[in-house]
Structures are given as structure tokens and as C-alpha cells.
Amino acid sequence: MLTLAFLAVMKFAQPAPDVKFQQPQVSSTGDRLGITFGAGNDIFFAQSSSDGESFSRLSRIETGGKLxxxxxxxxxxxxxxxxxVITAIVGAKGGGTDGDLLAWRTEDDGRTWSKPVRINDVPDSAREGLHAMAAGNGWIVAAWLDLRAKGMQLYFSKSEDGGLTWSKNRLVYESPSGTICQCCHPSIAVSPTGAIHIMWRNVLDGARDMFYSRSTDGGLTFAPARKLGRGTWLLNACPMDGGDLAISSGDEVFTVWRREKTIFVSKSDGKESDLGPGKDAAIAAGLNGSVYAVWSSPEGIQVRSTKVDQTRTLAPRGEYPRAIFTGRSVLAFWEQDGGIAMETLEEPAPLVTKDPR
Structure with a gap:
């Protein structure tokens, strides 16, 4: 009988039988790795200086509302x-009836957090609860689904002072059909050259396909939106699955997303490659041009990379994986058994030392 060896490690166990950690998100500066996730109406944060081998004690943000x-x-x-900086959408009532995109900041490794700052400049316009955030070029950038007008639109804001203040909101895209996809999260990233890249699911003539745009002037304007992929998905519903994007060190844009029951990976030129059945995909660009895609499938959490053109199962169960390049390693995190699990996808790069002679 064939025995499968799963190398995943539970990093944050379920805190209580009736409470579970959800929606892990990760960030790295190269020497520090951070993770955040939610439980109930609270937000949790921890960081690691060892590429995830160990983490600090969890820090908690009590949102004071409905997360x-x-x-x-x-x-x-x-x-x-x-x-x-952590962002999240919180309302007094929640459930899509109200909600603002808020930002908290810590300067002492999570021991204390600032009071929240509202990013959306029209109250409750972020009530759908879906957003993205990234950092680069000295900025923090955010994009979210916005309901300040009739129909769902995609909005953007930028901070140039580390999340203390945020710019006037700018419309990135509104669909000629009257709405973009109402329940699929956007993705955002900043390239090494300072270009801001955004991906979202559109609605055009009954099709719910992925679209992409970028800004080369710091978010003042965005280029005309382009469809990703060759096929189209006619659907009179929201799949609640917005995919992910990553920027390589060579400034290449890679995206991963779902169409019908299949996961595809694509560059910003729109050409697609089929990875197999699944949903809730994420992507990371690693060392020497390597790219890793992770997703949920009927077989569990799966991964495929440009280094090994073969799908591998990381865990037989789990949901909502995320992937990150720390500067040395590529790591995957996901929900599992009420907690957060992790596996190393690409081992740390060897340290290069100078010959003492």
C-alpha cells in the first residue's frame, strides 16, 4: 500500500472548540515574516525571524465591531x-449592511496598535467586505469592492507615510454592464519599478472573467482593463473566488485564478495554462524565476511550480491557501482543523560567504 508523507506543520492550533482561525495572510521584509488571520471579530498577528520555523506570541486586535x-x-x-500595518473591513452591524476599510499600525512588533484609520472616504462604501493590500516603492496600496454608487465598482487608495494617512479614493474600474463581480476579492501588488498591478473579476454581458490593469504614475490613473485568459465563464452568480497575482524579481506579472471548475495561471499578456480542478488559488514568485501556485482541490491543498511540472498534494484537507516568497524561501499557509498550517515549498537559499583569504 502506498503511504503519502505530508510535511505540513500546524503553526497555530485551533484556539477553542467553538472558535477557529480563518483567512491567513502573510507578508515579508526579507528578514521578518508576518502573518495575520481572524477569529470571530478579532484580528491576530505574529511574526517570525526564522522563515516560519517559529513565531512570536500572538498579538490581538479587538476590532470593536463586526469583522x-x-x-x-x-x-x-x-x-x-x-x-x-493591518487592514480589515469592520461594521457596527456587519453582514454586508455596513462596513469601512480600516487600518491599524504597530511600531513595537504588535505589543500595541494604533487606533484604526478609515481608508474609504465614503462611509460604509466598503460594506461588501472584500479588499486587497500590498506595499512597495515606499507606498502601501489598497483596492476594494465599493458600493458608493449603484453597482459594484473597484476603488483604490495609497498611503505614503506607512499607513498613517491615506489618499483620496480613486475609481479604478466600473463595468459598462453596471457592476463588477459582487463577491470576488481583488488582488494588488507593486512591482520593483513602482508599477501598481490590480486584478479583479468583471461582469460583462453575463461573463465573469478575470481582468487586469496597472498604473505607472503611482495610482493617479490606470490603464484600460484587459481580460485574462482565452476562454470565458458565463455565470449568473458570483463564484466568490478572485485568485491572486505576484510580481517576480524580473518584473514579470503572474496571475492565478479560477474559471468554472479549473485553475489557470497566466501572465499579464492574457495567455493561460491549465493547472487542474480546484478553487481559491494563490501564487508566489520565488528564486531564479520559479513560480508556485497553491489551491484547494477535491484531493486537498495542492501545489505546482515551474521548477517541478507536477501537481503535489500538501495536505489531504484544508482551505484558503496563501503563498509567499520571504526572500529566501517560498512558504504556503492554509486553514486546517480550525487552525493555520504551513509547509515550505522552496528551501532557503544558501548563504554566500566571502573567502576570508
Missing amino acids: ALGRHRGPRLVLLSKSA
Whole structure:
């Protein structure tokens, strides 16, 4: 009988029988790795200086309201050189009736957190609960599904002072059909050259396909949106699955997303490759051009990379995987058994030392 060896490690166990950790999100500065996730209406944070081998004690943010959590709703994290910023959507009532995109900041490794700052400049316009955040080029950037007008639109804001203040909101995209996909999260990233890249699921003439745009002027304007992939998905419903994007060190844009029951990976030129059946995919660009995609499938959490063109199962059960390149390793995190599990996908790069002679 064939025995499968699963190398995943439970990093954060379920805190109580009636409480579970959900929606892990990760960020890295190269020397520090941070993770955030939610439980109930609270947000948790921890960091590691050992590429995830061990983590600090969990820090808790009590939101004081109803935290949008689950189905890609939940906190997002960026680590900066001397601070960390977490964003999440919180309302007094929750459930899509109200909600603002809020930002918290810590300068002491999570021991204390600032009071939240509201990012959306029209109250409750972020009530759908879906957003993305990233850092790069000295900025923190955020994109979210916005309901300030009739129909769902995609909005953007930027912070140039580490999350203390945020710019006037800018419309990234509105669909000529009257709405973008109402329940699929957007993705955002900043390239090494300072370009801001955004991906979302659109609605055009009954099709719910992935679209992409970028800004080369710091978010003042965005290029005309482009469809990703060759096929199309006619669907009179929301799949609640927005995919992910990553930028390589060579400034290549890689995206991963779902169409019908299949996961595809694509560059920003729109060409696609089929990875197999699944949902809730994430992507990371590693060393020397390597790219890793992880997703949920009927067989469990799966991974495939450009280094090994073969699908591997990381765990027989689990949901909502995330992947990150720490500067030395590629790691995957996901929900499992009420906690958060992790596996190393790409081993740390060897340290290069100078010959003492």
C-alpha cells in the first residue's frame, strides 16, 4: 500500500472548540515574516525571524465591531522596515449592511496598535467586505469592492507615510454592464519599478472573467482593463473566488485564478495554462524565476511550480491557501482543523560567504 508523507506543520492550533482561525495572510521584509488571520471579530498577528520555523506570541486586535471574515474576507498585512500595518473591513452591524476599510499600525512588533484609520472616504462604501493590500516603492496600496454608487465598482487608495494617512479614493474600474463581480476579492501588488498591478473579476454581458490593469504614475490613473485568459465563464452568480497575482524579481506579472471548475495561471499578456480542478488559488514568485501556485482541490491543498511540472498534494484537507516568497524561501499557509498550517515549498537559499583569504 502506498503511504503519502505530508510535511505540513500546524503553526497555530485551533484556539477553542467553538472558535477557529480563518483567512491567513502573510507578508515579508526579507528578514521578518508576518502573518495575520481572524477569529470571530478579532484580528491576530505574529511574526517570525526564522522563515516560519517559529513565531512570536500572538498579538490581538479587538476590532470593536463586526469583522468581515470568511470566503476571502478578512485582514490583510504588510510588514515595513520598522512597523506593520493591518487592514480589515469592520461594521457596527456587519453582514454586508455596513462596513469601512480600516487600518491599524504597530511600531513595537504588535505589543500595541494604533487606533484604526478609515481608508474609504465614503462611509460604509466598503460594506461588501472584500479588499486587497500590498506595499512597495515606499507606498502601501489598497483596492476594494465599493458600493458608493449603484453597482459594484473597484476603488483604490495609497498611503505614503506607512499607513498613517491615506489618499483620496480613486475609481479604478466600473463595468459598462453596471457592476463588477459582487463577491470576488481583488488582488494588488507593486512591482520593483513602482508599477501598481490590480486584478479583479468583471461582469460583462453575463461573463465573469478575470481582468487586469496597472498604473505607472503611482495610482493617479490606470490603464484600460484587459481580460485574462482565452476562454470565458458565463455565470449568473458570483463564484466568490478572485485568485491572486505576484510580481517576480524580473518584473514579470503572474496571475492565478479560477474559471468554472479549473485553475489557470497566466501572465499579464492574457495567455493561460491549465493547472487542474480546484478553487481559491494563490501564487508566489520565488528564486531564479520559479513560480508556485497553491489551491484547494477535491484531493486537498495542492501545489505546482515551474521548477517541478507536477501537481503535489500538501495536505489531504484544508482551505484558503496563501503563498509567499520571504526572500529566501517560498512558504504556503492554509486553514486546517480550525487552525493555520504551513509547509515550505522552496528551501532557503544558501548563504554566500566571502573567502576570508
